[in-house]
Amino acid sequence: MTGKQAIPGFGGLKRAATMAVLGLGLALAAPAAMAQDVLVLAAASTKNAVEKLASQFKAKSGATVTSSFAASSALAKQIENGAPADIFISADLDWMDYLQQRNLIKTDSRVNLLGNELVVVVPKGSPLKPDLSKGGKLADQLGDGRLSTGDPSNVPVGKYAKAALEKLDQWTAVEPKLARADSVRAALVLVSRGEVPVGIVYRTDAAVDPGVEVAAAFPPDSYPPITYPAALAASSKTPAAAAFLDYMKSPDGMAVWKEFGFVPAPKAP
Structure with missing residues (x-):
């Protein structure tokens, strides 16, 4: 006999093998x-x-x-x-x-x-106890320093801070001394590095930076629920x-x- 002898069922086996490879490919692709x-x-x-x-x-x-x-x-x-x-x-x-x-x-x-909650932070070890009483003297406590928080015109923490200070009749005095940061973490860093004596941030931010400590917490009813x-x-x-x-x-x-x-x-x- 000349030529190649056909192997019975070879075409079916080839198709089955091809389908198996495709199936394996699909199985591997599924997790991806x-x-x-x-x-x-x-x-x-x-x-x-x-x-x-x-x-x-x-x-x-x-x-x-x-x-x-x-x-x-x-x-x-x-x-x-x-x-x-x-x-x-x-x-x-x-x-x-x-x-x-x-x-x-x-x-x-x-x-x-x-x-979340709104708090006042100071550099670790600072003796400053911010005055958050109604009509308090936080601005006077800052002296020549500034208070960092988010920009009240658009950054949420700054908006909450403004609302709280307004409620406490302290906004007008404090506003000229604001260091307006572009985020709450940027405000936190200014305090942690000692570049400002006081900052207003969320309690969760204060908890993750060992360079600051919570010196006071705003009354919950002084700002909209965060x-x-x-x-x-x-x-x-x-x-x-x-x-x-x-x-x-x-x-x-x-x-x-x-x-x-x-x-x-x-x-x-």
């Missing part, structure tokens, strides 16, 4: 499809907690969470200007409302995630983003927030 990057734009005060949550989420899901932290105002403007984002976490309701009014978040995903809303960005197409948002508000996620000093979101009035 799940392990999509999630981009989070989050208020500066959430940095330490979000980074730990991201690490835990990657261990559970394989998805990498990349985060960018700044003042909520700056992040909202970035999203408005077309910056890519999957999740936005704001330190106040106003900037989330700003994006919602422009159809830049998925409204049905929006949730009030966290709460609320951190979170939502999916309207442009997000990453399935893992919704999963990460769910994880952040799950019991395991809330345990991490609590570890860093955050409290449950205030109840809506």
